[in-house]
Amino acid sequence: MAVAEVALSNDVGEGLDRLEMPVNSKPPLPRRVATVVLPKLAAIGFFLLVWQLVYMSGIKPDYVIPSPSDVWSSLVYYWQQGSVTEAIWTSIMRAAFGYVASVAIGTPLGLLMARVRIVRLALGSTISALQSLPSVAWVPLGLVVFGPNNTTIYFVVIMGAFPSIVNGMAHAVDQIPPVLLRAARTMGMRGLRLWWYAVIPAAMPGYVAGLRQAWSFSWRSLMAAELITRSADLGLGLGQLLDFGRELPNMSVVVMSILLILIVGIAVDSLIFNPLDRVVRERRGLIAEV
Amino acid sequence: MAVAIAPEAAVSSRDVAVQLADVTKVFGSGAQAVLAVEGLNLEIYRGELVCLLGASGCGKSTVLNLIAGLEHATRGQVVVPAASTCLMFQESALFPWLTVNGNVAMPLRLQRKRRGDRDAEVQRLLELVRLEKFGRHRPHQLSGGMRQRVALARALAQHSEVLLMDEPFGAVDAITRDLLHEDLLRVQDETGVTIVFVTHSLREATRLGDRIVVLSSRPGRVLEEFPIEGDRSPEANELAAADIVPRITDLLRSEIGRHGRS
Numbered sequence: 001m002a003v004a005e006v007a008l009s010n011d012v013g014e015g016l017d018r019l020e021m022p023v024n025s026k027p028p029l030p031r032r033v034a035t036v037v038l039p040k041l042a043a044i045g046f047f048l049l050v051w052q053l054v055y056m057s058g059i060k061p062d063y064v065i066p067s068p069s070d071v072w073s074s075l076v077y078y079w080q081q082g083s084v085t086e087a088i089w090t091s092i093m094r095a096a097f098g099y100v101a102s103v104a105i106g107t108p109l110g111l112l113m114a115r116v117r118i119v120r121l122a123l124g125s126t127i128s129a130l131q132s133l134p135s136v137a138w139v140p141l142g143l144v145v146f147g148p149n150n151t152t153i154y155f156v157v158i159m160g161a162f163p164s165i166v167n168g169m170a171h172a173v174d175q176i177p178p179v180l181l182r183a184a185r186t187m188g189m190r191g192l193r194l195w196w197y198a199v200i201p202a203a204m205p206g207y208v209a210g211l212r213q214a215w216s217f218s219w220r221s222l223m224a225a226e227l228i229t230r231s232a233d234l235g236l237g238l239g240q241l242l243d244f245g246r247e248l249p250n251m252s253v254v255v256m257s258i259l260l261i262l263i264v265g266i267a268v269d270s271l272i273f274n275p276l277d278r279v280v281r282e283r284r285g286l287i288a289e290v
Numbered sequence: 291m292a293v294a295i296a297p298e299a300a301v302s303s304r305d306v307a308v309q310l311a312d313v314t315k316v317f318g319s320g321a322q323a324v325l326a327v328e329g330l331n332l333e334i335y336r337g338e339l340v341c342l343l344g345a346s347g348c349g350k351s352t353v354l355n356l357i358a359g360l361e362h363a364t365r366g367q368v369v370v371p372a373a374s375t376c377l378m379f380q381e382s383a384l385f386p387w388l389t390v391n392g393n394v395a396m397p398l399r400l401q402r403k404r405r406g407d408r409d410a411e412v413q414r415l416l417e418l419v420r421l422e423k424f425g426r427h428r429p430h431q432l433s434g435g436m437r438q439r440v441a442l443a444r445a446l447a448q449h450s451e452v453l454l455m456d457e458p459f460g461a462v463d464a465i466t467r468d469l470l471h472e473d474l475l476r477v478q479d480e481t482g483v484t485i486v487f488v489t490h491s492l493r494e495a496t497r498l499g500d501r502i503v504v505l506s507s508r509p510g511r512v513l514e515e516f517p518i519e520g521d522r523s524p525e526a527n528e529l530a531a532a533d534i535v536p537r538i539t540d541l542l543r544s545e546i547g548r549h550g551r552s
Contacts, residue, residue, distance in 0.1 A: 014420075180385065187396060201385070
C-alpha cells in the first residue's frame with residue numbers, strides 16, 4: 001500500500017513536471033526563411049521601382065539622378081577595377097580597429113562607472129553628452145592634432161563609439177534584478193568573484209545591446225571621418241570613394257558609394273550582432289513568441 | 291528501538307545548531323527607528339525542521355537574515371555553525387544564463403571543487419530533487435515548482451549545516467506545493483540538514499515542522515512554541531494539526547487584534 005502510494009506520488013510529480021514545461025514549437029526552416037527574407041526582398045524591389053520611376057519622370061536631369069542601371073554599370077566597372085573591394089576592405093578594417101579599441105576602452109570604464117559611485121558622478125553626464133555629440137565634430141580637431149592620416153580616423157571612430165559601450169555596460173549592471181545579486185551573496189560571493197560569476201554574466205544582454213549600438217556609431221563616425229580626411233598616402237575607403245564621386249562629378253559613383261555604405265553596415269549588424277543578441281536573449285528566455 | 295529512531299535520538303540529545311539569545315534588531319535611528327525584533331530567544335537543534343510562523347510584521351525575514359549573517363543584531367547574540375548557512379527565497383533566483391547543471395554546480399565552483407567531483411555531485415543532488423533528466427535545461431524552460439527544486443539542490447550544494455527558507459513555496463499551486471513538501475521532508479531525511487522555514491501558512495507549518503514557533507508582530511518575539519509529535523506521515527500530521535491549528539489560530543488572531551486596538 002505504502003509502496004503504491006509512493007509510486008503514485010512519483011507519477012504525479014513526473015506528470016506535473018512534464019505538463020508544466022513550456023511547449024516550444026518553432027516553425028519549419030523554409031517557412032522561417034520565407035517569412036524573414038521575402039518581406040526584405042519585396043522592400044528592396046519596391047525601392048528600386050520608385051527609383052526607376054523618379055528617374056523616368058525626368059524631374060532632375062540624369063547627371064543628377066542616375067538610373068539604377070547606371071549605378072549598376074558603375075559598380076561593375078569599379079568592381080572589375082578593384083576599387084570597390086579595396087574600399088570595402090579598407091573601411092571595414094578601419095572600423096574594426098576603431099571598434100575593438102572602443103570596446104577595450106569602454107568596457108572597463110563602464111564597469112568602473114557601475115561600481116564606483118564617484119566615477120559615476122564624475123563621468124556619467126559627460127559620457128551621455130559625448131554620446132549625443134555628432135562625431136563629425138571631432139574631425140577638425142583630429143586633423144589639426146594628428147594630421148590627415150589613419151590616427152585621425154581612429155580618433156573619430158573611438159570618440160563616436162566608446163560612449164555607447166560605457167553607457168551600455170553601466171546601465172546593464174544597474175538593471176540586474178536585485179534577487180540575483182542577493183542569491184549570489186548568500187552563496188558567499190564577494191568582491192571579484194561576485195563580479196566574475198554574477199554581475200558580468202547578468203549584465204550581458206544590456207552589454208550586447210551597447211556593443212551593437214556602438215557598432216552603428218563607429219561605422220557612421222568612420223564615414224564622416226573618411227569623407228573629410230583625404231590625403232594621397234591614405235588608403236581608399238568607402239567615404240573617400242563617395243567624395244571621389246562628388247569631385248568627378250559622377251553621381252552614379254556617389255549613389256553606388258552610399259548604397260555600399262548601407263549594405264556593409266547592415267551586413268555586419270545582421271551577420272554578427274543580431275545573432276549574438278539573439279543567442280544571449282534566447283538562452284535566458286528573453287525572446288517573446290510573436 | 292533506540293537504534294531504529296536514530297534521527298530522533300540526535301534531536302533529543304539537544305545539539306544546538308543555531309542560538310539566538312536576547313536578540314534585538316532596530317532598523318534606522320532616532321524618530322524613524324523601527325523595532326523589528328526585541329528580546330528574541332530561540333534555539334534550533336541539529337537536524338530539526340523549525341517553522342517560524344507569524345502575522346505580517348513579525349520580523350520573520352529579519353530573523354532569517356540575522357541567522358544568515360546578512361543583518362547584524364543591534365543587541366544580543368546570534369550563534370551559528372562554522373559551516374555557515376544557506377538561504378532560499380520565494381523566487382528561485384536561479385542564474386538565467388546557466389543551465390540547471392551550471393546553477394547547481396555554482397556553489398561547488400566557489401568551493402574550488404575539481405570538475406569531475408563537481409559533475410558527480412551535481413548529478414547526485416539533481417537525483418535528490420528528481421530533476422536528473424533536466425540538467426541541460428535552462429531555468430526559463432522549467433515550471434515554478436521545478437525551479438524551486440533546482441534552487442534547493444543549489445542550496446544543498448553549499449554544504450551548509452543550516453538551510454534557511456523564506457516562504458520558498460509561496461508562489462506555487464497547491465498540488466505542486468504538496469509535492470514540494472514531500473520532497474523537502476525526504477531531502478532532510480537523507481541529508482540531515484537543519485531547516486528553518488519561514489511561512490505564513492499554518493497548514494504548511496503543521497505539515498513540515500517538527501516544531502512551530504509563533505512570533506508576535508512588531509516587535510517580533512517568541513509568543514509560543516508548539517512541538518509536533520509523531521512521525522512525519524500525512525496521517526500523523528493531520529492528527530497533530532487537529533489539536534494545534536485552533537490554538538495557533540486564536541493566538542494569531544489575538545495578536546493581530548492587539549494591534550487593531552492600539
